């Protein structure tokens with residue numbers, strides 16, 4: 001195994017972690033069945049790629065400005081995706097369960113078709129930063145550091161939210177929307193909020209993905225089907241657990257990469273997903289974490305108590 | 314545990330003159346069915362009002378109108394003199410009406426503590442910055458919510474169970490937690506949909522004392538629905554009888570018991586069954 005291969009897997013795992021923890025916020029924590037997460041991923045990717053080309057054409061990118069400009073682009077791509085999140089959260093106020101699933105799935109596919117028909121974004125061939133810049137690479141790119149910076153930010157933000165009234169409001173919607181509303185919780189507001197935060201993070205994952213080494217946004221990377229593994233990750237990890245989403249993202253990424261080495265299986269991903277789900281439902285239907293977080297585990301609690309004991313001494 | 318030590322007559326005298334809730338010609342139809350049909354009545358501060366009636370009479374639907382689950386087809390609801398019909402449930406709760414559900418609706422996969430903590434959300438006003446950076450303001454408000462929630466659990470004898478998942482409580486405890494949760498939103502009016510359903514006689518006695526005690530200690534009004542006649546009659550100085558969405562009788566237990574309309578409605582039900 002070469003170093004590049006390892007680096008690539010690490011990068012993909014990081015992007016999958018961002019996608020999984022953000023999808024888990026919408027699906028696992030707030031309990032809305034959204035199947036359109038890759039729409040946000042794609043919007044972030046395309047927006048980031050487009051912006052990258054524009055800033056290069058403007059000639060404002062150099063050794064000094066490169067980093068802050070890229071950071072700005074990542075954040076703006078997240079915001080662009082969360083605009084789409086705002087749009088899709090509209091139906092989420094009226095539709096539940098399977099109906100919301102179908103609406104979000106449709107949203108994802110419609111968006112893909114729209115992008116495929118936008119000539120300035122390269123149409124069905126996709127949008128290549130290379131060719132837009134006259135076969136030159138952009139002066140900045142994402143990489144392990146950028147990706148894991150946003151992995152840490154995603155996990156940190158969601159974990160903190162879950163320790164607050166806002167996080168508990170998300171949970172109450174998953175548990176019982178009618179009761180939550182009757183108890184004074186603004187269900188509509190928090191559904192929208194879950195979509196805004198989730199889509200923002202997915203959008204940052206999109207630009208980090210496109211700017212990793214391909215510098216190329218391909219509509220085929222952002223369809224609903226392509227997004228199924230992320231759903232699988234949060235189910236494997238245990239819907240509702242951020243720790244589980246991270247574990248699910250890492251294990252499934254590793255597994256899928258390893259399977260690529262076996263000829264014959266690599267072009268049957270759906271078969272692999274189905275098998276995985278069946279195995280999981282038999283062995284551990286509540287996922288790795290069963291809605292618990294790392295900090296809920298007895299062993300972690302004990303270690304913590306130890307450490308704080310030592311510090312006090 | 315909760316001894317109110319107060320008789321019906323004393324309860325009757327406790328009522329203030331302040332009109333808390335007023336409904337005018339309230340109606341809602343489902344398809345051709347008139348589930349609630351021209352219901353008008355007033356409720357006074359510190360009153361315990363009972364609603365009885367045969368199955369499908371429209372009792373729960375009335376609660377759904379009060380709590381904003383449905384907007385009325387026609388008619389008006391005033392709470393503390395202000396119109397609330399058509400408001401969203403969370404806004405109605407903010408105004409001061411809280412309820413329980415006929416089929417218990419807890420946040421069943423969450424802990425007992427979190428069931429209370431969630432509905433204390435109105436006590437916090439810290440923003441994103443505070444929660445991300447664990448500021449003083451965030452910690453103070455969260456500590457206060459935790460303290461208050463534990464206090465509530467203590468009042469309702471659920472403190473030792475704070476860590477238990479709500480769905481693993483006994484039926485009676487779940488009912489109590491649901492009432493505690495409603496009260497934790499600090500309502501002025503509490504709506505209880507069949508608070509004694511599924512209880513034995515001794516438990517019902519306890520429930521009567523609990524409800525009286527809640528009314529006195531929280532200084533609120535209560536409307537309760539139940540099928541158990543002795544239960545309602547021992548608890549409510551005034552009772553409304555609904556049948557086919559209409560009020561067919563209203564008054565003190567003594568009057569309701571003898572009202573031929575009421576007897577007919579209930580006998581009618583028996584002959585259907």
Ligand SMILES: Nc1ncnc2c1ncn2[C@@H]1O[C@H](COP(=O)(O)OP(=O)(O)OP(=O)(O)O)[C@@H](O)[C@H]1O
Pocket residue numbers: 343346348366367368369370371372373374375415
């Ligand atoms: N959302 C709805 N859609 C259609 N019909 C409804 C709806 N809600 C209630 N109903 C009907 O309205 C009538 C009144 O129902 P409601 O639940 O208010 O009765 P209830 O008095 O609470 O009865 P019970 O004592 O059995 O609880 C019933 O016939 C019921 O089937």
Ligand SMILES: [Mg+2]
Pocket residue numbers: 372373374415
């Ligand atoms: Mg009912």
